[in-house]
Amino acid sequence: MILEASPSVTNHKRAEDEFNPLLAAEARFDQAAEKLNIDEGMQKVLRSPSREIIVHIPVQLDDGRLEVFTGYRVQHSIARGPAKGGIRYAPDVTHDEVRALASWMTWKCAVTNVPFGGGKGGIICDPSLLSPSELERITRRYTAELFEFIGPEIDVPAPDVNTNDQTMAWIMDTYSMHSRHTQTAVVTGKPVDLGGSRGRTEATGRGCMIVTEQALRLLGMARSDARVVIQGFGNVGGMAARLMSRAGFKIVCIIEWDGAVYNANGLNIEALAKHRKETGSIKGFAEAEDIDRNEAMFLECEVLIPAARENVITSQNAHKIRAKILCEGANGPTTHLADPTLREKGIFVIPDILANAGGVTVSYFEWVQDRQGYFWNEQLVNDRLEEIMVNSFRDVVAYAQKHEVHNRLAAYMLALDRVQFAIKLRGIYA
Numbered sequence: 001m002i003l004e005a006s007p008s009v010t011n012h013k014r015a016e017d018e019f020n021p022l023l024a025a026e027a028r029f030d031q032a033a034e035k036l037n038i039d040e041g042m043q044k045v046l047r048s049p050s051r052e053i054i055v056h057i058p059v060q061l062d063d064g065r066l067e068v069f070t071g072y073r074v075q076h077s078i079a080r081g082p083a084k085g086g087i088r089y090a091p092d093v094t095h096d097e098v099r100a101l102a103s104w105m106t107w108k109c110a111v112t113n114v115p116f117g118g119g120k121g122g123i124i125c126d127p128s129l130l131s132p133s134e135l136e137r138i139t140r141r142y143t144a145e146l147f148e149f150i151g152p153e154i155d156v157p158a159p160d161v162n163t164n165d166q167t168m169a170w171i172m173d174t175y176s177m178h179s180r181h182t183q184t185a186v187v188t189g190k191p192v193d194l195g196g197s198r199g200r201t202e203a204t205g206r207g208c209m210i211v212t213e214q215a216l217r218l219l220g221m222a223r224s225d226a227r228v229v230i231q232g233f234g235n236v237g238g239m240a241a242r243l244m245s246r247a248g249f250k251i252v253c254i255i256e257w258d259g260a261v262y263n264a265n266g267l268n269i270e271a272l273a274k275h276r277k278e279t280g281s282i283k284g285f286a287e288a289e290d291i292d293r294n295e296a297m298f299l300e301c302e303v304l305i306p307a308a309r310e311n312v313i314t315s316q317n318a319h320k321i322r323a324k325i326l327c328e329g330a331n332g333p334t335t336h337l338a339d340p341t342l343r344e345k346g347i348f349v350i351p352d353i354l355a356n357a358g359g360v361t362v363s364y365f366e367w368v369q370d371r372q373g374y375f376w377n378e379q380l381v382n383d384r385l386e387e388i389m390v391n392s393f394r395d396v397v398a399y400a401q402k403h404e405v406h407n408r409l410a411a412y413m414l415a416l417d418r419v420q421f422a423i424k425l426r427g428i429y430a
């Protein structure tokens with residue numbers, strides 16, 4: 001007997017699959033691997049994480065109770081250098097999500113040609129329910145459990161969702177205590193006073209601005225005519241908004257989780273940031289109009305920068321996008337099922353593994369500076385970031401033209417090709 005799923009079950013499954021980050025990562029990998037004609041064995045090597053670690057962390061809470069938290073660290077590839085990637089703290093962290101994010105880091109580092117592989121970590125916890133001292137104990141125990149598996153030459157973590165420079169300072173200190181000497185290069189995204197790099201906080205937003213400028217130039221459009229819509233007013237979106245507005249772009253709309261603000265003549269970003277600081281929301285800003293946050297992403301504009309979270313452009317809404325350029329500031333904002341619609345609409349996509357790579361690029365600079373023991377001024381950081389982002393953009397566009405594919409596929413193909421080349425050069429150690 002053949003059992004058939006009902007249409008509602010099929011639709012539910014389709015939606016679940018569309019939002020599964022691991023399936024999304026695999027879908028893009030498959031397309032690129034097929035196009036490059038990578039043989040089956042090499043595909044297996046490229047697809048498989050190099051190492052996956054699960055730790056169960058006992059921690060004493062402030063009220064004296066004992067709790068156990070589960071943490072992950074996935075090192076997807078170490079073919080081109082130490083694994084590199086953030087650590088996130090969230091209640092919905094899953095092993096699959098960490099796996100997908102680790103593989104994205106491999107491809108991102110390869111696209112920008114920085115000498116790292118890819119890694120990612122996460123702890124299942126709700127930071128909003130934990131005190132700073134509880135978070136510190138969780139972080140330190142997680143670091144101690146991972147001591148043999150991380151290090152400047154092995155795997156270099158960084159901040160991600162709900163972790164920050166303070167978290168990195170705790171990791172650096174714990175690792176250094178176990179090593180019996182200070183090792184600043186074990187993590188990036190540290191405070192500048194503890195071996196962090198100047199320009200790191202702005203780096204991802206700055207990178208988005210640099211590649212958007214390149215896209216405008218390629219499409220023969222002027223910066224002053226570019227209306228920009230940004231989703232997310234946090235680190236990436238907020239910085240991109242600030243820097244782009246200062247550079248002469250017209251930021252017409254900012255979208256947050258609780259509302260959206262619009263001004264056809266361009267928002268005053270510094271004033272909007274002040275308003276949010278004072279009121280806790282972007283809504284009710286005197287110099288703009290409050291608009292429906294669910295429709296704001298579909299405004300007619302030259303540039304749309306989703307810089308909040310994953311899976312916001314889907315098979316259900318991609319047809320409504322009216323931007324000419326989509327610069328993916330967030331990781332995975334577009335589902336793989338939305339890709340064909342964007343292509344049909346002729347939208348110029350700057351894929352996440354290129355668009356938001358400014359962060360890992362300046363993390364690389366931080367690691368270099370820590371190992372040199374010599375720190376660069378901000379101008380040097382920004383100049384070198386620009387050089388890498390512009391070269392990476394050009395590499396992806398040239399690859400797209402040469403292979404007659406769209407930018408996302410080109411970025412994946414370029415990355416896979418670089419990683420497989422490194423693996424072949426090194427050979428497989430028996």
Ligand SMILES: NC(=O)c1ccc[n+]([C@@H]2O[C@H](COP(=O)([O-])OP(=O)(O)OC[C@H]3O[C@@H](n4cnc5c(N)ncnc54)[C@H](O)[C@@H]3O)[C@@H](O)[C@H]2O)c1
Binds near residue numbers: 231235257307331360
């Ligand atoms: N920070 C970095 O250097 C960096 C580097 C590469 C990629 N990223 C990616 O960029 C994205 C944003 O990271 P971040 O560091 O800016 O985080 P963040 O927490 O600083 O900012 C995210 C902002 O998005 C807002 N937001 C949340 N849900 C929203 C929704 N549904 N609609 C509109 N706004 C919403 C939040 O309120 C917050 O202001 C993530 O996908 C992250 O993985 C960040």
